[in-house]
Amino acid sequence: MLEALNNAASEPPLLKLESISKLFPGVSALSKVNFDLREGEVHVLFGENGAGKSTLINIVAGALRPTTGMILYRGKETHFPNVHSARKVGVHAVFQEFSLIPQFNVTQNLFLGMEECSYGFLKKRKMHKQMKKILERLGFELDPRKKIVHLSRAKQQMVEIAKVFGSDLSVLILDEPTASLTEKETERLFALIEEARNNNVGIIYITHRMGEIRKISDRITILRDGHYITTVKTDSVTDNELVKLITGRVIDKIFPAIYYNPTETILSVKNLTTADNSANSVSMEFKKGEIVGMAGLVGSGKSKIMRACFGIEKIKSGKIIFEGNELTKVTPAKMLGMGMFYIPPDRRNEGLVMMRNVRENITLAALSRLKLSLYSMFLKRKNERELALDLSQRLNLQPLKIERSVDLFSGGNQQKTLLAKVLTKNTKLFIFDEPTVGVDVGTRAAIYEFLRDLCRQGAAIVLISSDLPEILHLTNRTYVFYRGKLRTELKGEEITEQKVLANFFEKKAA
Amino acid sequence: MIMNDNNSSKTENILIKMIRKTFIGMGVLPFLIILATIIFTILSDNFLTARNLINVSRQTTYLIIVTMGQMLALLTGGFDLSVGTILALSSVVGALAMSAMNAAFPDSVALVIFVGLMAGLFAGLSVGVINGIGVSVFNVNPFMMTLGMASVGFGIALFLTGGVPVYGMPESFSDIFGFGRFMGIPTPVLITAGLIIIMYFLVNWTKIGRYFYAVGGNIKASSLSGINTKYVLFLAYLFCSSLATISGLLLTARLETGEANIGVSMPLESIAACVIGGVSLRGGVGRVESVVLGALFIGLIQNGMNLARIESYLQTVVLGILLIFAVAFDQFRQRLIAKSQD
Numbered sequence: 094m095l096e097a098l099n100n101a102a103s104e105p106p107l108l109k110l111e112s113i114s115k116l117f118p119g120v121s122a123l124s125k126v127n128f129d130l131r132e133g134e135v136h137v138l139f140g141e142n143g144a145g146k147s148t149l150i151n152i153v154a155g156a157l158r159p160t161t162g163m164i165l166y167r168g169k170e171t172h173f174p175n176v177h178s179a180r181k182v183g184v185h186a187v188f189q190e191f192s193l194i195p196q197f198n199v200t201q202n203l204f205l206g207m208e209e210c211s212y213g214f215l216k217k218r219k220m221h222k223q224m225k226k227i228l229e230r231l232g233f234e235l236d237p238r239k240k241i242v243h244l245s246r247a248k249q250q251m252v253e254i255a256k257v258f259g260s261d262l263s264v265l266i267l268d269e270p271t272a273s274l275t276e277k278e279t280e281r282l283f284a285l286i287e288e289a290r291n292n293n294v295g296i297i298y299i300t301h302r303m304g305e306i307r308k309i310s311d312r313i314t315i316l317r318d319g320h321y322i323t324t325v326k327t328d329s330v331t332d333n334e335l336v337k338l339i340t341g342r343v344i345d346k347i348f349p350a351i352y353y354n355p356t357e358t359i360l361s362v363k364n365l366t367t368a369d370n371s372a373n374s375v376s377m378e379f380k381k382g383e384i385v386g387m388a389g390l391v392g393s394g395k396s397k398i399m400r401a402c403f404g405i406e407k408i409k410s411g412k413i414i415f416e417g418n419e420l421t422k423v424t425p426a427k428m429l430g431m432g433m434f435y436i437p438p439d440r441r442n443e444g445l446v447m448m449r450n451v452r453e454n455i456t457l458a459a460l461s462r463l464k465l466s467l468y469s470m471f472l473k474r475k476n477e478r479e480l481a482l483d484l485s486q487r488l489n490l491q492p493l494k495i496e497r498s499v500d501l502f503s504g505g506n507q508q509k510t511l512l513a514k515v516l517t518k519n520t521k522l523f524i525f526d527e528p529t530v531g532v533d534v535g536t537r538a539a540i541y542e543f544l545r546d547l548c549r550q551g552a553a554i555v556l557i558s559s560d561l562p563e564i565l566h567l568t569n570r571t572y573v574f575y576r577g578k579l580r581t582e583l584k585g586e587e588i589t590e591q592k593v594l595a596n597f598f599e600k601k602a603a
Numbered sequence: 604m605i606m607n608d609n610n611s612s613k614t615e616n617i618l619i620k621m622i623r624k625t626f627i628g629m630g631v632l633p634f635l636i637i638l639a640t641i642i643f644t645i646l647s648d649n650f651l652t653a654r655n656l657i658n659v660s661r662q663t664t665y666l667i668i669v670t671m672g673q674m675l676a677l678l679t680g681g682f683d684l685s686v687g688t689i690l691a692l693s694s695v696v697g698a699l700a701m702s703a704m705n706a707a708f709p710d711s712v713a714l715v716i717f718v719g720l721m722a723g724l725f726a727g728l729s730v731g732v733i734n735g736i737g738v739s740v741f742n743v744n745p746f747m748m749t750l751g752m753a754s755v756g757f758g759i760a761l762f763l764t765g766g767v768p769v770y771g772m773p774e775s776f777s778d779i780f781g782f783g784r785f786m787g788i789p790t791p792v793l794i795t796a797g798l799i800i801i802m803y804f805l806v807n808w809t810k811i812g813r814y815f816y817a818v819g820g821n822i823k824a825s826s827l828s829g830i831n832t833k834y835v836l837f838l839a840y841l842f843c844s845s846l847a848t849i850s851g852l853l854l855t856a857r858l859e860t861g862e863a864n865i866g867v868s869m870p871l872e873s874i875a876a877c878v879i880g881g882v883s884l885r886g887g888v889g890r891v892e893s894v895v896l897g898a899l900f901i902g903l904i905q906n907g908m909n910l911a912r913i914e915s916y917l918q919t920v921v922l923g924i925l926l927i928f929a930v931a932f933d934q935f936r937q938r939l940i941a942k943s944q945d
Contacts, residue, residue, distance in 0.1 A: 429829035446820035448887050458828035460810045
């Protein structure tokens with residue numbers, strides 16, 4: 094080990110990132126992050142959702158370009174203008190989003206972009222033979238003739254992995270590769286990683302699972318809110334120290350003090366299961382005058398269950414009772430009418446009509462109201478303008494130009510537009526799904542105050558968040574989800590970092 | 604001398620800035636109209652006369668009406684390739700009904716015309732209803748849905764007539780709706796003016812109009828805002844077919860016959876007019892005023908080319924080129940907009 098470290102010190106690391114920053118319009122995803130990767134090591138990137146891990150690996154893989162900073166590959170400054178140029182030097186990535194062509198079969202996907210040809214004709218038989226060899230070497234049970242659409246998610250993941258292991262590797266990036274794999278396949282993958290490590294491949298590995306970190310990694314780099322925190326050797330830290338490192342913070346001040354006054358139950362959910370089983374027999378209750386947190390990793394079902402209540406996800410079984418009425422068929426229109434409002438996390442795709450102006454976006458859900466239209470048909474545009482302007486002012490929209498199209502505003506101000514929508518209606522239950530995703534600290538504070546004010550006025554609020562501090566500081570009750578199941582309910586003083594996180598991750602096999 | 608040079612470059616700068624501003628604000632259309640007017644005025648003495656321009660606006664009414672319908676389909680992020688078929692079907696069915704009624708009840712002209720109009724309306728609207736149901740309920744891609752219906756409708760129109768024009772409508776039908784004048788203004792122009800006002804009101808001042816934009820701009824966000832998106836899509840195709848039907852019946856009156864091939868050029872021309880008028884093919888953006896101007900522009904160049912004795916086959920070539928040209932410039936304009944807002 095010592096020898097290896099000495100070696101690394103004398104020789105330049107395989108890959109070195111110096112002071113990398115990445116700005117997206119309105120947000121800084123990475124700021125001055127340092128990172129280095131040696132030959133033959135597994136280096137874990139660890140951090141909460143939105144910490145900047147994905148942005149970082151996208152930069153290494155050539156999918157994104159850093160705003161400032163330098164990438165050194167084998168000691169030489171390098172630019173990867175695109176994924177192709179990164180691949181040329183052996184930098185390959187397996188992202189969470191698959192890059193497979195669904196209508197092609199396994200072989201066609203594997204050879205995509207590097208097909209064997211002679212005189213312009215495909216050598217299909219040769220490729221098929223090679224394919225079989227690769228699969229044999231990797232030990233994957235895959236039918237090379239099967240189309241991707243007909244494969245399960247786990248098998249697709251294996252194709253994706255086979256794609257990178259089939260090529261010349263120097264740097265391998267794996268983004269939560271085991272998320273959809275079974276135990277056996279995971280074991281196989283770890284064996285392959287071990288093999289690659291012995292061949293001096295440097296591996297960047299992203300995972301949320303403590304067990305995996307312990308099992309395969311050499312070093313861990315921790316990111317938080319786009320900042321580099323530290324790099325540690327895996328065997329020199331405890332799990333608790335790691336958790337502290339990824340969550341430790343000084344931004345407590347942005348959270349306002351909230352006065353909770355839980356009164357009557359407004360929504361109760363009984364044994365609800367969604368059609369795709371992404372949330373499984375969940376029972377919950379929500380009361381007026383409180384903020385209920387929904388915590389868990391991405392894909393844990395915390396969002397899906399609330400979407401089911403709003404009528405976006407199909408429901409397989411279970412009951413939804415809103416204000417004492419058991420609902421049979423839920424649709425967004427019906428739930429909005431009854432006083433439930435769901436603010437989606439993805440403002441670009443689900444929240445806003447980007448090319449229309451702020452005014453139209455704010456009032457869109459409320460045009461049927463008497464104040465805004467005559468006989469629910471003819472618009473009262475003066476009232477509409479006044480309402481939109483009033484709400485924009487309350488949320489401090491900048492610049493205060495309500496006739497400007499939404500896509501010309503910064504992320505934070507787009508979010509304010511989205512939030513203003515909930516105030517246009519008589520809403521009793523507010524569901525905010527990741528309300529602070531991709532917004533700056535200032536807007537964050539404004540959004541928290543907004544939640545506080547709603548709560549003080551006696552509304553029921555559900556806060557779905559992957560941001561742990563939000564859950565800790567803003568909620569008086571929190572449901573924690575893990576893999577589609579409601580794992581626990583924490584109240585008041587019980588909502589601590591340790592308790593929530595303990596339920597976030599896979600429980601280590603004792 | 605040097606002073607002079609400086610001055611002229613300054614005015615040039617202001618001119619470029621003005622052109623830039625107009626281009627960003629209104630698109631390529633104003634420039635095309637100016638360019639076309641200059642070219643055709645040079646090519647023909649008769650072009651820039653009041654009489655000719657009134658003529659252009661009268662001839663273009665049919666396209667304007669269809670274009671406004673097409674705009675609704677485009678606003679919701681689809682399009683309607685069956686507008687030509689709707690014209691044909693309403694024309695043929697209306698004419699057949701009228702001539703049959705005319706033979707049976709030659710004395711009650713009003714009844715004959717009324718029944719004919721209703722029959723045409725029914726034929727045209729049924730295409731729209733089927734389009735709407737296909738697109739909204741069965742999620743068929745608008746391109747395939749309306750292309751399929753274009754084939755179905757055109758086939759029916761040909762089958763009903765055997766490809767021969769339908770005669771035998773009461774003369775007063777053409778006298779009123781084709782050649783009639785009210786206070787000196789041709790009836791078709793009056794009707795078109797009325798429709799333009801209604802459409803302007805519909806998309807800007809009614810809830811459903813707002814929903815056309817919202818659904819085309821982001822169907823998910825619209826649905827989460829409680830909008831019945833299927834109903835909105837359905838209405839877009841229904842309204843589009845209503846306008847196409849009205850255009851078809853007016854054109855029938857003008858031609859004094861019912862014909863199966865009157866709308867053949869309509870899908871291309873109406874989409875071209877919309878796009879030249881700044882309607883986004885991705886949905887969510889478009890204005891009635893600009894679209895009407897776009898249709899007028901197409902009428903203008905057709906008229907100009909006729910006066911300049913350009914062969915009609917070549918005219919389609921010019922139209923196609925202009926369409927592509929307009930779209931390419933619109934892409935350029937989008938980039939300028941993004942830049943100027945930074």
